[in-house]
Amino acid sequence: MTTPLRTPTRRLPAGGVHNLRDVGGYPAAGLTTKWGKLFRSDSLHGIDPAGRAELADLxxxxxxxxxxxxxxxxxxxxxxxxxxxxxxxxxYRDGIGSRGATHTAQTLDLGGIYTWMLSEHGGALTDAVRLIAGSGSEPVLVHCTAGKDRTGLVIALTLAAVGVEDRDIAADYSLSEVMLAGEWVDAMTAVMAARGLPAEIDIAQIVASSPAPLMLATLASLRASHGDVRGYLRAHGMTDTELDDLRACLVG
Structure with a gap:
């Protein structure tokens, strides 16, 4: 019996998960990113049995x-x-609790956090992209806690490296704000507030926001400093062969 093809869907609803989605279907230098190949999500500790079955079926x-x-x-x-x-x-290489926490508290807004991650933790971000590049035809899911910031940068670097336009990358990034709104944001905002962060820190922005202009500015900054995103990835150890593998596995 032939298994029916799955209808391409951006959002993949699963109980206990808020920000699970497919990043297929984006134009990329004349082709498109493949559906059913690369997924992004928030943490998966609360996923229900039906959601696990969905991931297995994928x-x-x-x-x-x-x-x-x-x-x-x-x-x-x-x-x-x-x-x-x-x-x-x-x-963060498990280093956020000491020097990293002190560093980010000085500029604890999304723009400052992204600048810090890209400048201080580019090796880890690039290693994530390299793992995607080495995955061949196998479906891959990338996630962090919210699926918005760390995951957002890894997915943005990946899509930019295979030729997806900035506006589509920014649009994909901005979906997190919609998908996390409500229950997830309320719970995480309460957790952050309980940590006694300085009053001047905009907790709601950090927890809930994923503005497209910020991602556009982030990509423009990488282009200004490294020529393009592929240059940034090369500067952190990714080879041209790996970049070619990334395009081959993700675009079709």
């Missing part, structure tokens, strides 16, 4: 977890039975 082979070790320990992914390979790649 043939999900690799889950790339960008969270720090303490985040994984407090909210381990509930993906038993999916049949995937799990790779833990903490963007």
């Amino acid at each position: 043939g999900l082979a690799l889950v790339l977890d960008l969270r720090e070790s303490d985040e994984r320990a407090s909210a381990p992914n509930a993906l038993d039975g999916v049949g995937h390979r799990d790779v833990h790649l903490p963007v």
